[in-house]
Amino acid sequence: MELYWYYGFRGMEINSLQLKTLKLKNYQFPENENDLEILAPYLHHLEISGELHDLKCRLVDVSSIVNAKLIFSIACIKDIPSFYVGDSCRDYHQVVYSLVQNNLQKLCNATELTMGTWFTEFKGVPVSELNCKYLTLVLHMKKFNMYGVAGLLRASPHVETINIELETTLMISRCNSELLDLANGDNMDLLSGVPSVEFHNLKKVKIVISSEACLKDHVKRGFEKVSKLSEFLLLNAPVLENFFIISKRRRCETCSMNCLSQYLSRLADKLLGYPRSSTNAAINFQE
Structure with missing residues (x-):
């Protein structure tokens, strides 16, 4: 229905x-x-x-x-x-x-959960342990709250696959309460500020961006958050096999360049230098 x-x-x-x-x-x-x-x-x-x-x-x-x-x-x-x-x-x-x-x-x-950016905005909401095995996060690159994402991940110890779908559409206006929570969450250090957690079943992570916005001159803060989140996952997934970064747009109509792929390629190169708990984890960039 x-x-x-x-x-x-x-x-x-x-x-x-x-x-x-x-x-x-x-x-x-x-x-x-x-x-x-x-x-x-x-x-x-x-x-x-x-x-x-x-x-x-x-x-x-x-x-x-x-x-x-x-x-x-x-x-x-x-x-x-x-x-x-x-x-x-x-x-x-x-x-x-x-x-x-x-x-x-x-x-x-539930075995499979798909959550939007709205959840990450609720800083500090306690989440009971979830039995989810397949977790998809549909996030706005500038608007998602790191604290909220970390809380949801911490409540998902059984997860086997994490898909992160990022978008850069226009944001609706935020009230002062939401903006304060967002700023506090963005400034959070996941590696030291989040209680230790290991994803003993996590084998696959996929980050996909299919944005129509030009990324040449903005969303830098968003990529910093994605980088922090990626580092957090690499350090806490001892059986991770594949970490995919996928660009779904080849040419930008605004700057006439492949700005999305350029950003994601640099992100993939950066992740190659990060320490990881799984010796078999492979970083894969696709476009």
Whole structure:
């Protein structure tokens, strides 16, 4: 079942044994309504995507979920004039933190998880241990929070494959609370600031960039974060076999150069000099 640009109802209870997939895109929450609660104990695949102007989705029972994709983006309540009153921004973020923690707990037994940049913005949200084996992170190069990414990785000790898909699309405006968390996370040293963790099952890491933006004169900070994240993984994956860096664009229409491949090629060369815990790990650059 797929619902796009839907509006109005406050609960979904799915007891069918045959319905295995639910996709929700661009849900619009009515003003002053309660959370959208989802109770679907036999569902195997769940996808929530699009623009959520007010995150109120609560997973009540999704105990059979195998594959979950949470790749939506969230606007601060300050961007919703009909909802915003005074200092409610701070209270809104606390509610969102609680929902994030609850929903991830409900997905702890999923084998495959795809998470968007939205999760990394929630600095300090405790995450219960996940049984995920295949983890995909769809991140905005400038906007993802290193602290949030580290927390999600630390909660995924059973992961076997990590895919990191980076984009450089235009960002929506951020409130002061989000900008502060982002700055604090960016300044974090993963190697010394994150408790020791080893990914004993991690064999494959893949970083893919298919950006349409010109990278010649900007996103330097984003590549620094990607470099830190890559070094963190190399140092903590003792059975790692392959680390792929993939460029999906050959020529930039803005600078008429292959700026994306040039950046990624330099990143690959840099990673070759990093220490790694696996003696069999190979760094591969592809375009």
